Structures are given as C-alpha cells and as structure tokens.
Amino acid sequence: MLDVYLQEFLQFANPNMGSCPYQWQYNYKNHDFTFQLVISSIIHGNEYGSLPAVIDLIKKLESGEIYFGGQITIVLGNPEAARCNVRFLESDLNRMFLPNEKNTHEANRARQLMPIFDTAD
16 A cells, blocks of 8 residues: 555656655745745654655645645655665664765665755744
C-alpha cells in the first residue's frame, strides 16, 4: 500500500522538484506578505501513517475545498527508508539537520531539505 501512496504523492509533486525530490508546493499569493507553511511526512521511514493525510490535504487544497492564502510546501523526508520499512537506511534523519560531513543517505537528504525548512514561518 505504501508504494501506491508514494506514487499518488508523486502525481501531485511539482515537476521541477530540482534538487529536492518528493515535494509538493503551491503559492496561493493571496496576501500582501509571504507566509510559508512547511509540512513534512515520513521523516522516519517506518512512520508513514501521515502520508494518506498529506495526500488528502493536497487534494483538498488543489480542489479549493480547503483555502490557505500563503505558500505551502509538503515534503516526504525519507521515502527510501519507508520502502524498506525501517526507521532509516544509514543514520537517523532527524539527527542530520546540523552541519556535518557525513555522506550517508540521510545526511544528503537533510542537506536537500534544510533550505526548504529554513523558509518556513
């Protein structure tokens, strides 16, 4: 079932994801100021219960059922570990959000995610 959810998320994901795959972003631009909300899911690979909820949120935002006037970014932290049903592949992702020299899957993913998290209000 996880792979079905990951594929569904990727159907919504922005085609120009650039250096950070598994992200969905939308800017509603309905305020004079910029408000950036960032939601993350699957920071730990074996904790993917929130994935159906973020997909449902995307659907409701895109259909207009839910309104938010700022910018929203939703990222999946560690889908590769989720596919293996393990917390992490090499190092705990939530411990990699500090400058480090490690060259693990999770350290590299944290470097991709940090610029996004830095924009959050």
